[in-house]
């Protein structure tokens with residue numbers, strides 16, 4: 075994936091996150107407190123910078139008053155210099171403090187996002203399969219990227235704007251009262267008349283803006299779908315219809331935009347008139363005071379500037395409020411993931427499985443149904459004991475519960491009834507990572523990562539050397555074809571291994587399991603038809619893999635069945651027969667039928 079498109083995807087997801095529900099309250103943001111509190115030094119820095127910047131801004135109007143009242147008199151020319159110098163110093167402090175505030179607050183925003191991403195990802199890696207059965211991958215991904223990005227923009231910028239304006243609001247309000255209690259009273263009366271309509275209009279504009287964004291998303295979804303399938307559109311002569319649909323969507327988005335523009339123009343007019351009317355009114359009263367000599371011109375100037383500061387801070391606060399709500403929604407969704415408790419966890423004092431693991435497996439009267447489908451029992455009174463080094467083949471119709479046996483042995487789920495043991499240790503009393511470390515699994519569907527062939531094999535044991543990897547590839551009959559790839563073992567295999575054939579993918583999965591060198595081997599044979607030659611190669615690879623290991627193999631190939639020490643026939647989550655090939659065939663039950671169906675009539679004879 076090129077850099078460009080992944081950036082696009084992030085942008086798209088962020089866009090999507092912005093259109094998702096906002097928090098009803100901002101309470102979920104409290105969940106971020108522990109993440110932020112980890113950096114008290116940075117918070118202190120941000121706080122100090124914030125206070126400094128506020129104080130510097132609030133000092134400006136005082137300097138202005140001195141200038142107006144004293145600065146312009148001819149007999150005191152010397153003090154002009156000091157007033158302007160003071161103003162300059164204030165400006166420098168303001169600049170430095172603002173820059174520092176920006177640095178600290180943005181740093182905290184980035185850091186919190188980084189920590190949050192890691193925490194969520196780490197938590198996801200601990201979750202049991204049930205979580206992934208009920209949650210779409212795209213959903214989880216968008217929480218991980220888009221929601222965290224949203225939180226970053228809020229913690230790192232909107233929060234800073236909000237804090238600065240909150241400080242500014244209280245600071246300037248105090249200074250207003252200090253400068254002129256009478257005029258402040260008057261301003262307090264006019265303020266709501268200015269602010270309330272602006273807030274109402276602001277909300278409306280924002281809602282319309284969101285609606286027009288949604289419309290744009292509609293148009294681009296339709297365009298993307300049809301453009302990528304233009305050939306189909308043309309071959310079905312569907313152009314006219316598509317043009318009509320697209321035009322309709324575009325016109326819709328224009329209509330919403332028109333409303334938005336109208337509301338925005340109205341808001342601009344009203345805001346300007348109201349603000350100026352308020353200012354003019356207060357100025358007028360103030361001017362009367364100046365004429366009557368109860369107030370100096372400088373004090374009036376100072377008052378006006380504070381009033382402007384106060385009003386703008388309220389305006390800014392109402393603007394970032396929407397952002398803060400968005401972040402509250404995003405935080406809620408992330409906390410939701412963090413609060414999912416993994417179904418499978420290690421007990422406080424796990425029982426150790428003695429090393430080396432011998433590979434004694436026991437299923438004792440196990441009954442199990444998947445959490446998402448409680449009414450169907452996937453296993454039903456299933457009992458099976460496998461001795462160390464034994465090879466047991468599981469056969470049975472599709473849906474008989476064969477893969478489920480592996481799922482339970484890997485402890486991805488716990489059975490509702492019965493007990494599963496490894497070397498005599500009941501699985502729930504052990505640490506699941508220790509159980510899984512004793513298993514090497516070749517799953518039904520091969521998973522290849524978008525990495526090099528080398529890395530794909532080394533996935534089985536990340537600390538393995540290059541020699542180990544090559545030896546495993548040899549044993550899996552994969553060395554030869556890997557060598558012939560353009561860059562040998564270092565060839566990138568592409569997403570899901572699209573550059574390989576099915577048999578090649580399987581042999582990489584087998585090499586991975588060989589490298590893992592675990593005492594228990596779980597082999598879910600793929601049904602995918604391999605050509606005769608790769609079938610022989612894969613068989614040989616599997617033979618190498620099974621040496622000296624307890625092996626449970628879900629068998630679809632006759633060769634595998636014949637090699638097994640014991641064959642277990644399953645139907646509807648139960649064992650209905652077991653024994654060796656010839657004996658089972660002689661019994662003439664389900665096994666004989668399966669053999670005939672799966673491996674052909676001649677095999678059964």
Ligand SMILES: Nc1ncnc2c1ncn2[C@@H]1O[C@H](COP(=O)(O)OP(=O)(O)OP(=O)(O)O)[C@@H](O)[C@H]1O
Pocket residue numbers: 207444445446447450452470471472473474475476477478479518
């Ligand atoms: N994750 C799951 N959630 C719910 N039900 C499941 C899940 N996986 C399997 N099942 C159900 O459990 C039953 C046993 O499935 P299982 O995968 O063990 O069959 P199988 O014997 O491996 O079949 P196949 O040969 O087709 O792979 C089936 O009825 C299946 O629909």
Ligand SMILES: [Mg+2]
Pocket residue numbers: 476477478518598
């Ligand atoms: Mg299966």
